[in-house]
Amino acid sequence: MKILLIEDEPQLLSSMKAYLETEGYVVTTASTFRQGMVKTYDYDYDCVVVDIGLPDGNGLDLIRQLKTTHAQTGIIIVSAKDSLNDKLTGLELGSDDYLTKPFHLSELNARLKSVLRRRLFGGQNLIHFAKITINAHTHQVNIEGQPVILTEKEYQILLFFIANPDRLLTKGAIAEFVWGDHMDLANSHDFLYTHIKNLRKKLIEKGCPDYLRTRYGVGYLFSATP
Amino acid sequence: MKILLIEDEPQLLSSMKAYLETEGYVVTTASTFRQGMVKTYDYDYDCVVVDIGLPDGNGLDLIRQLKTTHAQTGIIIVSAKDSLNDKLTGLELGSDDYLTKPFHLSELNARLKSVLRRRLFGGQNLIHFAKITINAHTHQVNIEGQPVILTEKEYQILLFFIANPDRLLTKGAIAEFVWGDHMDLANSHDFLYTHIKNLRKKLIEKGCPDYLRTRYGVGYLFSATP
DNA sequence: TGAAGTATGAAAATACTACTGATTGAGGAC
DNA sequence: GTCCTCAATCAGTAGTATTTTCATACTTCA
Structure with a gap:
């Protein structure tokens, strides 16, 4: 932000x-x-x-x-x-x-x-996406009622995905949303990979399907429909 | 380049x-x-x-x-x-x-x-040649609006052709443009044949006429007029 | 027809991209 | 201080795309 x-x-x-x-x-x-x-x-x-x-x-x-x-x-x-x-x-x-x-x-x-x-x-405090519910006020995330504990970065990445469902998001765009513009170009994308890995893991652990699809060479797509 | x-x-x-x-x-x-x-x-x-x-x-x-x-x-x-x-x-x-x-x-x-x-x-970002449009900035290529996915080598070869339409280009000149001067002499031209084959195929698949004509023993000619 | 040149598909080599687990270091809580 | 969490980094591995090589088939033209 x-x-x-x-x-x-x-x-x-x-x-x-x-x-x-x-x-x-x-x-x-x-x-x-x-x-x-x-x-x-x-x-x-x-x-x-x-x-x-x-x-x-x-x-x-x-x-x-x-x-x-x-x-x-x-x-x-x-x-x-x-x-x-x-x-x-x-x-x-x-x-x-x-x-x-x-x-x-x-x-x-x-x-x-x-x-x-x-x-x-659109001003909603509670954001729903398939099985996921996000409280934008408290930063709490639930999967079918079960709370998922996310770190701040994980939360922001998830928020960005859910704000842009079914849209191809480049790694640069994600990094820009979460970190601002000071790192997207120069550095490696390792930090993004790590956070996405952890986010994926936490969501799947709570019984959430893997909505996150990788687009090789480009970025990610968050979608509930195949 | x-x-x-x-x-x-x-x-x-x-x-x-x-x-x-x-x-x-x-x-x-x-x-x-x-x-x-x-x-x-x-x-x-x-x-x-x-x-x-x-x-x-x-x-x-x-x-x-x-x-x-x-x-x-x-x-x-x-x-x-x-x-x-x-x-x-x-x-x-x-x-x-x-x-x-x-x-x-x-x-x-x-x-x-x-x-x-x-x-x-002449400074144009969008380059047109008959049905083909090239965005020199993003390296994207379109045939009548339809995007064509080219690899970098294919793109560069196409760029060279479109920069020199209706001119007979030797294989050496093409190789020099794409790879520099370190391979045109010694080696065979197999790699060029392969890339040109793939480029041709991709363009024709998208409904593009075969603008590329082979000049036996010399090179290629890229032209929209027979 | 035959030799040189060109085209093609497939395989091998290379380069690039993504994922993962472990580790480090900073900062906050106690 | 010690314990903790999280962000960031690293090294190793897996996965995927691109480039190159190669064997073979097809063209062109003398």
């Missing part, structure tokens, strides 16, 4: 970054709209958190543009109490949620989760 | 070579201008990548000479940040692109692709 934070107060920015990273997100930062805009050219973020009160230019333009060029990216607006108008306009333009300064980081996290969940599964 | 790398840092040189070889190029190296110059006498490279900051002599001379003796060879200049003048002069002299150190290997690859594409097909 990749988040872009656009915020000009260095202290707030770094504490947001630190907090979200402990929550397992891959976080990129920018301190101006311009910078933030440039980063969205290079990369598809799952969610952009933007402080709309930045000095350079107009944050609403950024939102407008993001919504047209990256329609599927979530947007959360952060604003000072007095810029209510901007907030409303932002929501009209298609941002998914807003926060008023000052806010608790846990609050940001909650909004983020909700936006991302909405993005992936 | 044959590339000559002229660069004096052994480490950079070898990593460039290794990377480009995995990308399917045939790579020769030189660590001085003099050496590089000599190699261009022997051989026609598709592109020369030259670090203009080498200690011996003047790299600009090399570029000037290359442009007159091998007008169709692509040239990419590599330079340190501060030698902007050299870079500009190089471009004036006819180099096709430049890179400033340090650079990502993927960046070099992108420039290389672009230069070679420009050389072969």
Whole structure:
């Protein structure tokens, strides 16, 4: 899960970054709209958190543009109490949620989760796929009622598969979803293999058919139908 | 596709070579201008990548000479940040692109692709020939929209044919394009026959007329008109 | 027709890709 | 500190695709 934070107060920015990273997100930062805009050219973020009160230019333009060029990216607006108008306009333009300064980081996290969940599964908290049930809130996974204990990486990989059933997912795409863009190219895919092996094993142990099919030289396909 | 790398840092040189070889190029190296110059006498490279900051002599001379003796060879200049003048002069002299150190290997690859594409097909990414469409970027080939799965060798042979339609191509020329100069002389042409057979078969299977005509004792002619 | 050149299928060799179990090391809990 | 878990790495093996070789059959052309 990749988040872009656009915020000009260095202290707030770094504490947001630190907090979200402990929550397992891959976080990129920018301190101006311009910078933030440039980063969205290079990369598809799952969610952009933007402080709309930045000095350079107009944050609403950024939102407008993001919504047209990256329609599927979530947007959360952060604003000072007095810029209510901007907030409303932002929501009209298609941002998914807003926060008023000052806010608790846990609050940001909650909004983020909700936006991302909405993005992936239309806001459902419980996600079903054949015998598998995922609670996106608690990260708990069940196979026919039986709980399966997954590590965070395993969970994220499974989530990505279930968010994209019956679609051929390249190893690069999976790595990008789980780890961000800093390792997909250079390194080997050993770490992916290992996590997929462990995930497969845990699912099958609980009586789950092996929905995961390997496409040699490309990636994986998660499907309940042969 | 044959590339000559002229660069004096052994480490950079070898990593460039290794990377480009995995990308399917045939790579020769030189660590001085003099050496590089000599190699261009022997051989026609598709592109020369030259670090203009080498200690011996003047790299600009090399570029000037290359442009007159091998007008169709692509040239990419590599330079340190501060030698902007050299870079500009190089471009004036006819180099096709430049890179400033340090650079990502993927960046070099992108420039290389672009230069070679420009050389072969006037910069087009999508190359059309009758029913065949080639995406030079992804190496995908389509016959009337239908994808054809080709191996890398088959792809390169097809690319060479389509880059030279209606021209009689000797087996030596094809081999040189695909494998470089290390095998065309000595060995038999069995491997070429095999790849051409497989390529033909795959194209015809997808409903493509057999554009490839054999010229007994010489080579092949790729043409849409009888 | 015969010799050289070309085509073809199948097998062998090679290179590449994926899977697995074991191990290491970092970080948190106690 | 010690114990634990998890992520990451490694080495070895299995699996698959591609390239090359080879034996044989077929064409072309003098």
